[in-house]
Amino acid sequence: MAIERTFSILKPDATRRNLTGKINAMLEDAGLRVIAQKRIQMSRQNAETFYAVHKERPFFGELVDFMISGPVVVQVLEGENAIAANRDVMGATNPKDADEGTIRKTFAESIEANSAHGSDSAENAAIEIAYFFAGSELVG
Ligand code: ATP
Ligand code: MG
Numbered sequence: 666m667a668i669e670r671t672f673s674i675l676k677p678d679a680t681r682r683n684l685t686g687k688i689n690a691m692l693e694d695a696g697l698r699v700i701a702q703k704r705i706q707m708s709r710q711n712a713e714t715f716y717a718v719h720k721e722r723p724f725f726g727e728l729v730d731f732m733i734s735g736p737v738v739v740q741v742l743e744g745e746n747a748i749a750a751n752r753d754v755m756g757a758t759n760p761k762d763a764d765e766g767t768i769r770k771t772f773a774e775s776i777e778a779n780s781a782h783g784s785d786s787a788e789n790a791a792i793e794i795a796y797f798f799a800g801s802e803l804v805g
Contacts, residue, residue, distance in 0.1 A: 669747040670700070670803075671784045672793035677735035678778035680704070685738050688781060691768050692742060695754040700805045701741040701798050707733050715796065724777065731777050739797045743805050748790055751783040 673692070675685050689699060707715070712732040719725050742751055756767025760779060763770035773779040784790035794803070 666745045668743065668745060669787065669790070670741055670743050670794060670805075671697075671747040671751050671790045672782075672797070673740040673742050673751060673784075674782035675738040675740070676778065676780055676782060677731060677733075677737060678774050679772065679780045680736045680738060682772075684772055684780070688768055688772065691754055691771075692751070695744075695750055697742040697744040697747055697750060697754075698805075699740055700743045701803045702738060703797075703802075704736050704738050705797075706736050709733055715793070728777060741794055741798060741803055748784055748787060752785065755781045755783050 675688055679685060679688055692699065709729060712729045713720070716725065716728055716732070719728065722728075744750055754768055756763030756769040756773075758769075758779060759776040760769045760773035761776075763773070768781050769779050784793050
């Protein structure tokens, strides 16, 4: 087991419904520690860069529109196997496929408005953390 850091976003559907505290409680109950956090309004450029891997997908334009439709909370989470632990507690991308007790099963409105993002690999976690946070903002 290794202590890892991962990058998380509480998406606009979560901030709009005032669910950030409830979602943070689920993250903390899953053994993750919030070591950096800030509420921001993503620019279109931020969202397009962040989701560039999906730019050829048919839903890309709507995904970007959604991610800038309201504030988000960007976070760095730390814990044992944090990348997989966060993906587990988030649940499947489509809330219809997500397990009971996961964030997306509990809160997501749709496959697009699915409440949370979590990095999918150690490499992407490092890239995503560096995109949104200075090293001095990470206090483990
Ligand atoms: P995320 O990267 O946000 O953590 P994920 O890794 O579970 O989610 P991805 O395949 O990376 O899923 O898709 C990124 C995001 O794009 C999803 O979280 C969702 O908001 C949106 N998305 C994915 N598939 C679809 C789809 N078929 N229709 C609409 N939106 C989609
Ligand atoms: Mg993803």
